[in-house]
Amino acid sequence: METWSLFALSADLPLGEQCVLDECEDIIMTEPFAIRHVSIVTGDETGTVVPGQTVLVGENGTIEWVGEDADIAVPSGYNRLDASGKYLTPGxxxxxxxxxxxxxxxxxxxxxxxxxxxxxxxxxxxxxxxxxxxxxxxxxxxxxxxxxxxxxxxxxxxxxxxxxxxxxxxxxxxxxxxxxxxxxxxxxxxxxxxxxxxxxxxxxxxxxxxxxxxxxxxxxxxxxxxxxxxxxxxxxxxxxxxxxxxxxxxxxxxxxxxxxxxxxxxxxxxxxxxxxxxxxxxxxxxxxxxxxxxxxxxxxxxxxxxxxxxxxxxxxxxxxxxxxxxxxxxxxxxxxxxxxxxxxxxxxxxxxxxxxxxxxxxxxxxxxxxxxxxxxxxxxxxxxxxxxxxxxxxxxxxxxxxxxLGLADVTGSITAGKSADMVLLTKNPLDGSAAAEADESANFRAFEQPEAVIVRGRVLLHPRIERLAEIDAQLDTL
Ligand SMILES: [Zn+2]
The missing domain is CATH 3.20.20.140 (Metal-dependent hydrolases)
Known part of the structure; x- marks a missing residue:
C-alpha cells in the first residue's frame, strides 16, 4: 500500500509534453485505491457539492463505495490518493x-x-x-x-x-x-x-x-x-x-x-x-x-x-x-x-x-x-x-x-456500482463567483487542465495535452 500526494508528485512530472498513453507513464496508480478527503461535484441538476468524501475503487475499475471520510476505514492493500482541497466530478x-x-x-x-x-x-x-x-x-x-x-x-x-x-x-x-x-x-x-x-x-x-x-x-x-x-x-x-x-x-x-x-x-x-x-x-x-x-x-x-x-x-x-x-x-x-x-x-x-x-x-x-x-x-x-x-x-x-447514449447504468455519475470514470480538478467548475442562482457564474475552464482523469479505474495523473496556442488565444476572446 502506498500513499500518493498530488502536490508532491506534481513537482516531479515534466509539463508541456505530449502525453503518450501507450507508454503508460502517466498511469501511476492502479486499482484498488481510495480517493480521500475530496469534494464531490455530483453533476446533479441542482449543482450539489459534498465535501469530505472518500471514493473506493475496486480492482475491476468499478466504484465500490462513496461516502463521508469518517464512515469508512480504507481496506488494507488499497492505494490512497489524498485529494484534500480538490474537486471530483463525473467524467x-x-x-x-x-x-x-x-x-x-x-x-x-x-x-x-x-x-x-x-x-x-x-x-x-x-x-x-x-x-x-x-x-x-x-x-x-x-x-x-x-x-x-x-x-x-x-x-x-x-x-x-x-x-x-x-x-x-x-x-x-x-x-x-x-x-x-x-x-x-x-x-x-x-x-x-x-x-x-x-x-x-x-x-x-x-x-x-x-x-x-x-x-x-x-x-x-x-x-x-x-x-x-x-x-x-x-x-x-x-x-x-x-x-x-x-x-x-x-x-x-x-x-x-x-x-x-x-x-x-x-x-x-x-x-x-x-x-x-x-x-x-x-x-x-x-x-x-x-x-x-x-x-x-x-x-x-x-x-x-x-x-x-x-x-x-x-x-x-x-x-x-x-x-x-x-x-x-x-x-x-x-x-x-x-x-x-x-x-x-x-x-x-x-x-x-x-x-x-x-x-x-x-x-x-x-x-x-x-x-x-x-x-x-x-x-x-x-x-x-x-x-x-x-x-x-x-x-x-x-x-x-x-x-x-444508453450508458446510464455504467457511467455518468460517481455512484457505487458504476465504472470509475471521474475527473479530479483543482477548482470547482460550478463556482465562478459568489453570485446568486439567477445569474450564477461558472468556471468550466477548471477542466482545461485536470489534476487527474480516471477512466475505468485507471488514474492518469497530470495529463499533458498538446494544445494549439493560436486557436486557444482566439477562442479566449469569445
Ligand atoms: Zn459533426
Missing amino acids: LINAHVHVFGSGKPLSQALLSPRADAITSAFLHSHVGSAYMKRLARGFLQTELLSGVTSLRTVGDTGYETVELASEFDSGESVGPRMLASGPLMAVTGGHGSPKVTMTSDSPWEARRNVRQSLRAGVTAIKIAATAGVTDARRLGEAGRPQMTLEEMAAICDEAHSAGLIVAAHAQSREGVMRALRAGVDTIEHGSSLTDEMIELFLHNPASLRGYTALIPTMIAALPLVRLPQSVTGITDIVHANAAAVSAEMESGLKTALAAGVVVGVGTDASCTYVTQYGTWRELDVMHRFGGMGAAAVLHAATQVNAQI
Whole structure:
C-alpha cells in the first residue's frame, strides 16, 4: 500500500509534453485505491457539492463505495490518493465527436471538388486508413486526457473507431468508452461526402449501408439529414434537406432493430422535422422549433427510447461567426451560412430548454476551431450564450448524456456500482463567483487542465495535452 500526494508528485512530472498513453507513464496508480478527503461535484441538476468524501475503487475499475471520510476505514492493500482541497466530478461525455482533425482550420483549397476526390481516395486506401487510425487514436486519447471518459463518434472516414473502441474496452490500451458510428450515412453528393460517408439514394440502399455498418461492429448510426456549413458552396445551402423521410425512416428502423441509436445532422426546420418524423434519437445542431417539433422531441414514437434529444454543438458555429474571417480563413459563403445556422441553433436550444426537451452536450471536435481537448468550451458557451444554468450544463454533459447514449447504468455519475470514470480538478467548475442562482457564474475552464482523469479505474495523473496556442488565444476572446 502506498500513499500518493498530488502536490508532491506534481513537482516531479515534466509539463508541456505530449502525453503518450501507450507508454503508460502517466498511469501511476492502479486499482484498488481510495480517493480521500475530496469534494464531490455530483453533476446533479441542482449543482450539489459534498465535501469530505472518500471514493473506493475496486480492482475491476468499478466504484465500490462513496461516502463521508469518517464512515469508512480504507481496506488494507488499497492505494490512497489524498485529494484534500480538490474537486471530483463525473467524467465528461462528449456526444458529438469526429476523429479526423485537430480543430485547425482546413485549407479552402481542400474544398474544391477535385481536391475532395483526391483526399477521399487517399482516406479510403489501405495506407490512408492506417494513417487515419493512428490519427484517431491520438485524438481519442486527447479527448480522454481532457476529462472526456466517454464519447460518441458521429461520422468517421471508415471503421477505425470501431477497432479502437474494442481495443480500449479490452484494456489493450487506455482510451475513452465509445459509441462508434463509422461513416456518416448521406445521399449522393450529400453532407460529408465523399470523405466520411456511405451514400445511398433509396430506402433499401440506405438499409444496406446500415447493415454493412452493423456487420462492421458500429454501436451508433449517424445520418446527414441536411447539408452543412463546412461544405456548403452556396449561400443558404447549409440547412437544405437532403435525405427523404422514407430514407431516414428505413435507417432508423434498421438501426433500432439492432438496438442502436441514430443521430441526425439537421440544420433547418424542414430537415429537423423530417428527421424527427423518421424517428431519429438525437438531433445534432438543430434549428428554431415549432410546437409540433417540440411535441415530437418530447414523445417520439418512432425513436428507440420514446423521445428525441437535442445536441446543439454551439462551439462549432460561434467561432466562425464571431471571429474575424481574416483569422478563421473561411469564405464569405461559409461565414454567412454559419451565422444563419448559429442563430437557428441558439434559438432552438433556448426553446428546447424552456419546453423540457432533453438536451445533451457535444462539440463537433475536428471541425474548424473545435479542438479535441476543448470540450469544456462547449459547456462554457452553453452557459454563457445558451442560457443554461451552470449546474444544468454539467448535468447535461454527464448524467443526461449517459442517458441519451444508453450508458446510464455504467457511467455518468460517481455512484457505487458504476465504472470509475471521474475527473479530479483543482477548482470547482460550478463556482465562478459568489453570485446568486439567477445569474450564477461558472468556471468550466477548471477542466482545461485536470489534476487527474480516471477512466475505468485507471488514474492518469497530470495529463499533458498538446494544445494549439493560436486557436486557444482566439477562442479566449469569445
Ligand atoms: Zn459533426
